[in-house]
Amino acid sequence: MSMNPQLQFEQEQFLKILPREDALARFQAALFPRALRSEARKLADALGAALAEDVTAPVDVPPFDRSNVDGFAVRSADLAAAGESASVRLALNGETIHCGTVPALQVAPGTATPIATGGPLPRGADAVVMVEHTQPAGSDGIDVRRAASPGQFVSYAGSDIARGEALLRAGTIIGSREIGMLAACGLAEVTVARKPRVAVISTGDELIQPGQPLPPAAIYDTNGAIVAAAIDENGGEATFLGAIPDDEAKLESAMRRALTDADMLVLSGGTSKGAGDLSHRIIGRLGKPGIIAHGVALKPGKPLCLAVCDGKPVVILPGFPTSAMFTFHDMIVPVLRKMAGLPSRTDAKVSATVPVRIASELGRTEFVMVSLVEGKDGLIAYPSGKGSGAITSFAQADGFLRIDALADQMPAGTEAEVTLFTPHVRVPDLVIVGSHCTGLDLVTAPLAHAGLIVRSIAVGSLGGLAAARRGECDLAPIHLFDDKSETYNTPFLVEGLELVPGWCRMQGIVFRKGDKRFEGLSAKEAVAAALTDSACIMVNRNQGAGTRILIDRLLGGARPEGYWNQPRSHNAVAAAVAQHRADWGMSIAPVAHASGLGFTPLAEEHYDFALVTARKQRPAVQAFLDALGSDQARAALERAGFRPA
Ligand code: AMP
Numbered sequence: 175m176s177m178n179p180q181l182q183f184e185q186e187q188f189l190k191i192l193p194r195e196d197a198l199a200r201f202q203a204a205l206f207p208r209a210l211r212s213e214a215r216k217l218a219d220a221l222g223a224a225l226a227e228d229v230t231a232p233v234d235v236p237p238f239d240r241s242n243v244d245g246f247a248v249r250s251a252d253l254a255a256a257g258e259s260a261s262v263r264l265a266l267n268g269e270t271i272h273c274g275t276v277p278a279l280q281v282a283p284g285t286a287t288p289i290a291t292g293g294p295l296p297r298g299a300d301a302v303v304m305v306e307h308t309q310p311a312g313s314d315g316i317d318v319r320r321a322a323s324p325g326q327f328v329s330y331a332g333s334d335i336a337r338g339e340a341l342l343r344a345g346t347i348i349g350s351r352e353i354g355m356l357a358a359c360g361l362a363e364v365t366v367a368r369k370p371r372v373a374v375i376s377t378g379d380e381l382i383q384p385g386q387p388l389p390p391a392a393i394y395d396t397n398g399a400i401v402a403a404a405i406d407e408n409g410g411e412a413t414f415l416g417a418i419p420d421d422e423a424k425l426e427s428a429m430r431r432a433l434t435d436a437d438m439l440v441l442s443g444g445t446s447k448g449a450g451d452l453s454h455r456i457i458g459r460l461g462k463p464g465i466i467a468h469g470v471a472l473k474p475g476k477p478l479c480l481a482v483c484d485g486k487p488v489v490i491l492p493g494f495p496t497s498a499m500f501t502f503h504d505m506i507v508p509v510l511r512k513m514a515g516l517p518s519r520t521d522a523k524v525s526a527t528v529p530v531r532i533a534s535e536l537g538r539t540e541f542v543m544v545s546l547v548e549g550k551d552g553l554i555a556y557p558s559g560k561g562s563g564a565i566t567s568f569a570q571a572d573g574f575l576r577i578d579a580l581a582d583q584m585p586a587g588t589e590a591e592v593t594l595f596t597p598h599v600r601v602p603d604l605v606i607v608g609s610h611c612t613g614l615d616l617v618t619a620p621l622a623h624a625g626l627i628v629r630s631i632a633v634g635s636l637g638g639l640a641a642a643r644r645g646e647c648d649l650a651p652i653h654l655f656d657d658k659s660e661t662y663n664t665p666f667l668v669e670g671l672e673l674v675p676g677w678c679r680m681q682g683i684v685f686r687k688g689d690k691r692f693e694g695l696s697a698k699e700a701v702a703a704a705l706t707d708s709a710c711i712m713v714n715r716n717q718g719a720g721t722r723i724l725i726d727r728l729l730g731g732a733r734p735e736g737y738w739n740q741p742r743s744h745n746a747v748a749a750a751v752a753q754h755r756a757d758w759g760m761s762i763a764p765v766a767h768a769s770g771l772g773f774t775p776l777a778e779e780h781y782d783f784a785l786v787t788a789r790k791q792r793p794a795v796q797a798f799l800d801a802l803g804s805d806q807a808r809a810a811l812e813r814a815g816f817r818p819a
């Protein structure tokens with residue numbers, strides 16, 4: 175039996191990863207050209223809408239020749255001989271032209287008519303003289319001591335806007351100035367593009383809506399909110415239909431319902447080939463031509479699925495929020511804006527040097543988020559260290575750079591083009607690169623409140639020291655233990671750097687409160703007992719962490735169950751113990767307390783700052799040093815469980 179051609183088409187698409195440009199071109203070709211949906215809007219409701227068609231001025235503005243000043247409408251030829259020493263006398267006509275007055279009398283030679291600003295010029299007159307440049311001469315005359323050129327102080331009909339002139343172009347976003355122009359022409363209504371209605375669906379059994387308590391193994395639905403907001407930002411009208419579990423029948427009925435009303439459907443999650451990944455199978459049944467591209471050579475974002483069902487775009491974004499947003503902005507926004515009658519987006523771009531080598535996958539266009547800081551010779555773009563699953567990397571970055579599909583890396587020192595997330599570069603006042611600690615936020619809070627932009631880039635202690643040596647930051651927070659001298663941090667300083675003492679963090683054993691195997695014992699006793707109990711599972715730390723050195727000393731060469739579980743942060747250790755994936759681990763007191771865990775202190779770790787001496791006098795650095803030494807910061811650090819130096 176031969177294969178159903180539709181099915182065969184789908185499978186071929188599914189297996190073929192398309193280059194970004196091809197996928198976008200095919201998607202656009204399946205959707206455009208199409209008629210723009212438009213609607214009439216009252217001027218008062220038109221703010222923010224996009225004009226659907228060009229607007230031609232139906233009248234002249236001003237509609238008549240108009241005086242720009244308070245004075246007298248005259249015939250300029252009468253004043254040809256006027257001057258300081260030779261005044262010319264004009265007889266006043268028997269009317270005064272106010273705003274809204276239709277002139278009745280002609281300005282005959284040797285006469286003038288009083289006229290107010292905005293009054294229509296009477297027949298016979300060709301100029302206006304200012305009242306300040308005249309002198310009354312009896313009750314019905316004036317003396318003029320200045321010549322007037324033809325057209326003086328007159329705005330001619332149509333000089334602002336000429337009837338028949340293109341007033342505004344299709345695609346213009348209507349702001350207050352555009353509303354002003356439309357009102358000046360007497361237009362009470364405009365034809366605007368109808369915003370495309372976009373249905374948004376999240377998929378996944380694990381998703382919980384914000385505001386609800388989080389059950390074990392569940393995560394909050396991030397994509398629903400961020401995709402809906404990004405749709406509204408780009409001219410669409412999003413309707414979020416919730417998170418649908420990975421159930422084929424439920425998902426299909428939700429997708430069908432969404433498509434009855436919406437002009438476009440955007441889903442997220444479930445695009446890879448896992449067992450629960452259903453959306454792309456359903457799309458084949460929703461309308462022709464179906465899937466256009468499934469798999470695009472993008473990073474992040476490879477599993478993107480683009481489809482058109484009976485003329486409506488249907489898109490499945492990757493599940494990871496950052497991947498979802500990159501693919502949305504890169505591939506969906508151009509289509510959405512076109513459907514919304516908007517011009518394509520112009521992103522602000524800057525040029526910046528990349529200080530470190532960035533590895534890249536050959537064959538995929540790669541987007542790398544960066545934070546910008548000011549270096550010695552221009553901007554420096556730090557790649558964000560977090561993976562595509564990280565939402566904060568998106569919020570904290572200034573923009574992103576693109577690595578071509580044909581490149582396998584971007585070498586250190588490359589001058590790269592950075593696309594900004596906001597229209598302007600926000601160069602931070604204070605740059606902190608190194609190890610992150612929640613205590614740092616307590617110290618920098620007053621700086622942020624005073625309007626200083628503080629950028630803290632978490633790259634670990636060693637990465638921070640390297641950045642400080644290159645002069646790319648003001649301060650590098652470090653907590654490095656030197657085995658030889660058995661001291662913290664000082665042995666790691668090099669010329670040009672000086673140590674600013676920060677605070678101490680008590681490290682110790684974390685366990686669930688009430689666990690009799692640990693409660694009441696010293697750290698050494700507890701770990702010794704745990705080593706004899708094969709049911710007791712530990713959680714370790716990554717190689718290179720200061721905490722790891724302490725753990726290895728405590729274990730004295732033992733490799734208990736859980737030793738190879740080596741997360742990279744204090745919080746991950748606490749989460750593993752709180753969630754019963756491990757029974758004990760080593761973390762710091764503030765994290766243990768915040769997680770509601772039991773804590774047995776072992777040793778203090780010093781978290782200090784390597785200060786770049788050459789940058790010490792900068793106002794923001796001084797503000798930081800003041801804040802660090804302040805009573806408020808010390809009190810806040812103590813409340814959080816730290817011990818200020
Ligand atoms: P999936 O493509 O469904 O396998 O999802 C890939 C990853 O993204 C998984 O870790 C999902 O939990 C996560 N994910 C999927 N949808 C969302 C969402 N709406 N919000 C946050 N994370 C999500």
Ligand code: MG
Pocket residue numbers: 377378379443444450493
């Ligand atoms: Mg899923």
